[in-house]
Amino acid sequence: MNPCSCGYYPDRNKCNCSIPMVKRYLGKISKPMLDRFDICIEAMNIDFKELQTKSKEESSAKIRERINKAHQIQAERYKDCNIRYNSQLTPKTIKKFCKLESKEQTLLEKAFIKMNLSARAYHRILKVARTIADLDNSEKITVKHLSEAICYRSLDDKYW
Numbered sequence: 001m002n003p004c005s006c007g008y009y010p011d012r013n014k015c016n017c018s019i020p021m022v023k024r025y026l027g028k029i030s031k032p033m034l035d036r037f038d039i040c041i042e043a044m045n046i047d048f049k050e051l052q053t054k055s056k057e058e059s060s061a062k063i064r065e066r067i068n069k070a071h072q073i074q075a076e077r078y079k080d081c082n083i084r085y086n087s088q089l090t091p092k093t094i095k096k097f098c099k100l101e102s103k104e105q106t107l108l109e110k111a112f113i114k115m116n117l118s119a120r121a122y123h124r125i126l127k128v129a130r131t132i133a134d135l136d137n138s139e140k141i142t143v144k145h146l147s148e149a150i151c152y153r154s155l156d157d158k159y160w
Helices: 019-026 048-052 060-077 091-097 102-114 119-135 143-151 154-159
Strands: none
Touching (some): 060 119, 091 119, 102 143, 119 143
16 A cells, blocks of 8 residues: 555655645554554665666576475475465464574564564564575574564554
8 A cells, every 4th residue: 555645655755745644544554454464565666777777686487486395395394284375374383383493582572572563463473484484495484584574564663
């Protein structure tokens, strides 16, 4: 969704919406509703010159390969559980399949407190971190995976 009715907030060179207008617009989606999204990120404006820069990007075929490998990892992990994907994990199965070591547990606890996360957001972060670890072909969820998953929740902290 756009951050305001004109779509340009927080760029004050383009956005003329008042702060109450922005808050009213963002209020159309409540925090409990936002909690139901696994990933919430802000898409930043991109400069035309950046579009013209030829940077080496991962090909669609390579991305598809990683996704298929992650699906295979999940199919093997959950073969006896009537689960196909990490998104289907329940709080009980999260405890079994998303175990964290002490560094990761400390990081998640700090994020939970600082970002005032709900239990639902906590579980969503763990499921996303599990998926990121699978895409990275990692058996364990590491600080790197958890940090990335936490970043995908930063939007609700910024605007809500």
